[in-house]
Amino acid sequence: MRIAVDAMGGDNAPFSTVEGSICAVKEYDVEIILVGKKDIIQNELNKHGYKGNNIEIVDADEIIENDDEPTKAIRSKKNSSMVVALNMVKNKEADAVISAGNTGALLTGGLLIIKRIKGIARGALAPVYPTKRGISLLLDAGANTDSRPKYLQQFAIMGSVYCEKVLGIENPKVGLVNIGEEEKKGNELTKAAFKLLSDTNINFYGNLEARDIPEGYADVIVADGFVGNIILKLTEGLASAIFSMLKDEFTKTLKTKIGALMLKPGLRKFKKSLDYSEYGGAPLLGVRGAVIKAHGSSNANAIKNAIRQAKVFVDNNVIEKIEKDIEILGGNDDRE
Amino acid sequence: MRIAVDAMGGDNAPFSTVEGSICAVKEYDVEIILVGKKDIIQNELNKHGYKGNNIEIVDADEIIENDDEPTKAIRSKKNSSMVVALNMVKNKEADAVISAGNTGALLTGGLLIIKRIKGIARGALAPVYPTKRGISLLLDAGANTDSRPKYLQQFAIMGSVYCEKVLGIENPKVGLVNIGEEEKKGNELTKAAFKLLSDTNINFYGNLEARDIPEGYADVIVADGFVGNIILKLTEGLASAIFSMLKDEFTKTLKTKIGALMLKPGLRKFKKSLDYSEYGGAPLLGVRGAVIKAHGSSNANAIKNAIRQAKVFVDNNVIEKIEKDIEILGGNDDRE
Numbered sequence A, B: 001m002r003i004a005v006d007a008m009g010g011d012n013a014p015f016s017t018v019e020g021s022i023c024a025v026k027e028y029d030v031e032i033i034l035v036g037k038k039d040i041i042q043n044e045l046n047k048h049g050y051k052g053n054n055i056e057i058v059d060a061d062e063i064i065e066n067d068d069e070p071t072k073a074i075r076s077k078k079n080s081s082m083v084v085a086l087n088m089v090k091n092k093e094a095d096a097v098i099s100a101g102n103t104g105a106l107l108t109g110g111l112l113i114i115k116r117i118k119g120i121a122r123g124a125l126a127p128v129y130p131t132k133r134g135i136s137l138l139l140d141a142g143a144n145t146d147s148r149p150k151y152l153q154q155f156a157i158m159g160s161v162y163c164e165k166v167l168g169i170e171n172p173k174v175g176l177v178n179i180g181e182e183e184k185k186g187n188e189l190t191k192a193a194f195k196l197l198s199d200t201n202i203n204f205y206g207n208l209e210a211r212d213i214p215e216g217y218a219d220v221i222v223a224d225g226f227v228g229n230i231i232l233k234l235t236e237g238l239a240s241a242i243f244s245m246l247k248d249e250f251t252k253t254l255k256t257k258i259g260a261l262m263l264k265p266g267l268r269k270f271k272k273s274l275d276y277s278e279y280g281g282a283p284l285l286g287v288r289g290a291v292i293k294a295h296g297s298s299n300a301n302a303i304k305n306a307i308r309q310a311k312v313f314v315d316n317n318v319i320e321k322i323e324k325d326i327e328i329l330g331g332n333d334d335r336e
Helices: A015-027 A038-047 A070-076 A081-090 A103-114 A149-165 A188-198 A210-215 A225-250 A254-274 A300-315 A318-329 B015-027 B038-047 B070-076 B081-090 B103-114 B149-165 B188-198 B210-215 B225-250 B254-274 B300-315 B318-329
Strands: A002-006 A031-036 A055-059 A096-099 A128-131 A134-139 A173-178 A203-209 A220-222 A282-285 A290-293 B002-006 B031-036 B055-059 B096-099 B128-131 B134-139 B173-178 B203-209 B220-222 B282-285 B290-293
Touching: A002 A015, A002 A081, A002 A300, A015 A031, A015 A038, A015 A055, A015 A300, A031 A038, A031 A081, A038 A055, A055 A081, A070 A103, A081 A096, A081 A103, A081 A290, A096 A300, A103 A282, A103 A290, A128 A210, A128 A225, A134 A149, A134 A225, A149 A173, A149 A188, A149 A220, A149 A282, A149 A300, A149 A318, A173 A188, A173 A210, A173 A225, A188 A203, A203 A210, A210 A225, A210 B225, A225 A254, A225 B210, A225 B225, A225 B254, A254 B225, A254 B254, A290 A300, B002 B015, B002 B081, B002 B300, B015 B031, B015 B038, B015 B055, B015 B300, B031 B038, B031 B081, B038 B055, B055 B081, B070 B103, B081 B096, B081 B103, B081 B290, B096 B300, B103 B282, B103 B290, B128 B210, B128 B225, B134 B149, B134 B225, B149 B173, B149 B188, B149 B220, B149 B282, B149 B300, B149 B318, B173 B188, B173 B210, B173 B225, B188 B203, B203 B210, B210 B225, B225 B254, B290 B300
Parallel strands: A002 A031, A002 A096, A031 A055, A096 A290, A134 A220, A173 A203, A173 A220, B002 B031, B002 B096, B031 B055, B096 B290, B134 B220, B173 B203, B173 B220
Antiparallel strands: A128 A134, A282 A290, B128 B134, B282 B290
């Protein structure tokens, strides 16, 4: 299996991307194609003394920056590491692509270059969401802004497939994020989506109130991209605010400092369990290839995790299964 | 000033409502009208040995339960404590009404019985949102499901007035909840609302990413009712999940138990700062009267705080100021 890594994407690139790739080829049966500025990448490889045959460099001399406008960047920076990596998947020169770079550009590039699966109306970004019971999958976390009920139905199907095949959760429960538990609750979108999801061949849990998301009652958390993005970002912000406020409390007196010291290992472990970058990256579901968005601040370990995730994604034929399920659903139109 | 309290509404009614009212008349210059089953209320007053003249009982023998369908309950339970209390404000027999009962019924009742301020298209539920910097006001937290840009503009105006007059924050900064900071980001609703808010006579901060909500960058957090409700409920759920997971970590070994004991006072204080019921209740803004929704699980202290809040609301002529600001905005139509 060949996995293309956008070596220049992310806050810690190319250090993290090169080191993570070296760790991955040592642990997993994969070949990595590092895409980016050849000299810089080779230099990094040399630093780590890597001399194996499982890493290849493909030169690309442009970089899509975080503040680049996504569509413009994808169209104009044809020789950027991200666009070259995406094209490798399109041209079947790679089985998967990973980038920790500009999220919007990767989503746009995935859709424009690799293109959608037949029958899929919209792609969805699907990060892992840590809960009290373990992990859930949240989608769409922001690939779209305005959604139709049909999109949410397809998100539910794609999320179920990914959850089962990659996260290993059998017959995953699908919850629809809503402002009440009852069927009739919600806005126009969720009321219509509830009906559609009830008629879909998935394990539909029903409406999921936001209060219950962290409890882990649903394995697949379905929301439109605006709401999903709010959920993801608020969770990040709140966890970070709570930890920073706790830290202030804990450093107030000698007594609290000693108390905090005794709790440090547990706190660190707990904080880690909330950190979704620990679980690899977020797939862009709905395109004809495995596209994984790693967190912008990914370190080598996070890149390695994303590579493992891409391998499981490809090994388990996620795309073929989505294609089949969408075909069974039938009657879809890309322009719907 | 006369404040009607729905004595039968809430998980701890009538104990909390009666006790909270007694505390309030002792501390503040207010008269309380306890609305509900006369015998039960009188019995509670006797238990506390209250013999003053600042609490009056108005008999109402029905109760709107939490699982009653709001509109149906308001229309059919004419002699419920909530409907009778709302009618007292409508008929100018009371200056404000407080209820810890069925939220949907109170919102519906406020709009149907007391009616909207001229020019206001929709009412908004506006709870306090605790942040790292203190408190912000979040609206709409769920009075509406589908919203138009114009509603969000009016929420921003009403929120600014309330924030200044009741929370005492001068020239409050208004943030629009969105999935990016730039003006062009968002869904159709927020993109249009951004333009409207930019042209409104408020202190517009711009788009506010969900990640930054807990930071307290904005004093007034504007969102449509669906998104606002998700923000409120997710915050509750996440804070509760984090504390329960921390508790699990802290009780694992003797060492962590001792550590946790040393941190207990600080943790308790911190938890309290996140508990929005500490700040009284959430006003239903946009109606022609002070309607305060206290938290369902309000204890006597929360009811007392809600009474103080209602007093400040009325003392500072919030409704007259909203009326004036909406009139200045001009050109509104209730059916818009």
